[in-house]
Amino acid sequence: MTFTRRALLGTAGLLSLSACGIPAAYVPEERRAGPDKSEQDKSLQFSNWTQYIDTDDKGGRPTLDAFAEDAGIEVSYTEDINDNDEFFGKISPVLAQGGDPGRDLMVVSDWMAGRYVSLGWVQQYEAANLPNVAKYLDPQLASPAWDPGRRHSVPWQSGITGIAYNRKALGRELKSTADLWAPDLKGRVTLFAGMDEAIGMLMLAQGADIATFTADDAHKAMALVQKMVDTKHVRRFTGNDYTSDLASGAAIACQAYSGDAIQLKAENPDIEFVVPEEGGELWAESLLVPNRAAHKTNAELLIDYYYRPEVAAELAAAVQYICPVPAAREVLAKSEDPETAALAEEPLMFPTDEMRARLRTMRDVTAEERPDFHKVWGNVAGV
Template sequence: MEQYEPETLSAPQLAAIRRSMTSGRGALSRRSLLHAAGGGALALGGAAALSACGIPPATRAGGTGKSDDYSDKEKKLNFSNWTEYIDVSDDNKRRPSLEEFERRTGITVKYTEDINDNVEFFGKIKPQLAAGQDTGRDLICVTDWLAGRMIRLGWVQKLDQSNVPHAYANLAEGFRSPDWDPVRAHSYAWTGIPAVVAYNEKATEGRKVTSVTQLLEDPRLAGRVGLLTEMRDTIGLTLLDMDKEPEDFQDDDFDAAIARIQKAVDRKQIRRFTGNDYVDDLDKGDIAACIAWAGDLVQLQADNPAIKFALPDAGFMMSTDNLLIPNKARHKKNAERFIDYVYEPKVAAQIAAYINYVCPVDGVREELAKIDKDLAADPLILPDEKFTEKAHTFRLLSSKEETAYEEKFAKLIGA
């Protein structure tokens, strides 16, 4: 197995860590139970949760995405994103990358941090999308499962690739062909987020935990194991441990993974299923080992060197957050210009240095090294070949599968 256990973190990393532990993307509810009810390898929601929010089944609605584009007349861009998910100045008063975009293009950006949870956000914009109306947003950032669902519903505009030459050229290979948008006709990745195996070395008395088999079957971990309420992460990693591909599995494989975890639950091997609230328990050692998001672990390691994580030999799960232009957006070309802008390596490095998630932009390493050499060498921000080759994604589900799988998983976790 590959293990990444950095001994020290740079000052910029520590600053970002302390910031995101208390607020922002890493501390919010995107990894909550609602989020987990359905997502794509770090996704949210699910058919049951979506139905509860009044979100319709995956049928086309809202007419076509065609609308008048006022970009040439109105130098404006309305962008909805997660909190603390773009670079901010040291005094917390400015967003340098946004300011540079405005200076360069003359386009004024209304940047709104109003995405706290995919399901909640979709509930906000669903009525307008379903009615074929402008949501008031030109650009949004949502997790892969929801991006795929919106594309399937016909609620996202197709991108003009001639307006995004940097994005087209610089999108890293591992992000190019998600099954929900195979040629990135409607979306570009904002970040990637790995789900791996983690453990507290003090709580395990020095033993390494590097596989789902250990999590589910090692009696020395009984009652001190955490699994995620994110179906695609927990089931995906279990499938990998069973020599099944999350990209290509059948109903029987899913049921076998559920049954295997259920046995561990029945034996009281599992302490609990969590969103990212596993962080405190892992830090204290109440949870000795768990499935975790790598970004949280980098944060934890800043203050607790006993926190370790490993990429299982079988592989790990990766999901993405993605930029999309909703139907009827008033400033489509301006949104495309911004997508293209953030795929310039210098800009991408500036953003990655602040948010510390996997950067999907090729050619960014040299620029990131100018900001901080440690960040440029961190595989959690710029994955190396060994890291990348172990990454897997959860396959696209039909509406029927989504409903059935979510019901089974909800029963498993007691939701």
């Protein structure tokens, strides 16, 4: 089963800074940089999630190994991110105190990246070091509300929160989030347990602009879910285990990630993934350079390398998430391997224009909003 970073969260996002024991101390831009040792020390510390890079039968990482050889930079690649909040709790004491985090690059979900940016705990990129990013970054991901112009973040991979369902078992097509509340789906629907993962799609269903949503928009969406919980319409709230509910038939329809859908459909052709008519949330997991990182320039070289279309194509073929480099599609289409070439036509890796028209990106939940939202959502979802 496809490993899903966002779905690991479960109750992720429920911790506030104070709950982690970390003061919400903003660091101004001029205090973020440390001495950059990139020129004299050709190395780089890179923290990422597990199974989120291409590998070969010998245990190598072909794209990363090629970068190291090409650039002459030794990359220490660590798969030490298992949960956004857990990793935040690990690294934030050092960042809050202005220390060296021991990492030059890290990948976190955009809602969490927004927290780092708002705290001033990550550095601004040097645009001159990222020409491929400027040229090839998907315009739909180029300027999230929490980081306008992507000055502090660059997408690693992307995905959609939408609906997965068993069309054969249901006997009809689902087109909208509102369809989840049909009477014959009572007790057969699951939603995500994490508020940050669930609420964007739910607000879109009620007509909210999630790039600028208000507290009223969030409470309205949560009130509807509470009603569905009270009437036992919602079977349960899930993490990555929504895939097993769908596979077993315990659930017929659920909130789902596009990154799982290709594998789900391969295992059961009756499973469909749909971006709701009212809209689905487009998200990314992004590369950040933390404050005081010792090899910022080396990190920027690696980021820009992964925005070469041929490299982006190789990574996308391995992980099969939405590729943040649309030009990689042409590279895949020219592959001599029919299976690889077919990926160029996979809309869950390269969304169609019609699908893109329904995709929206969500602003971050602010530190001021988070305690109230999580208190209400915790009561609704029982987390």
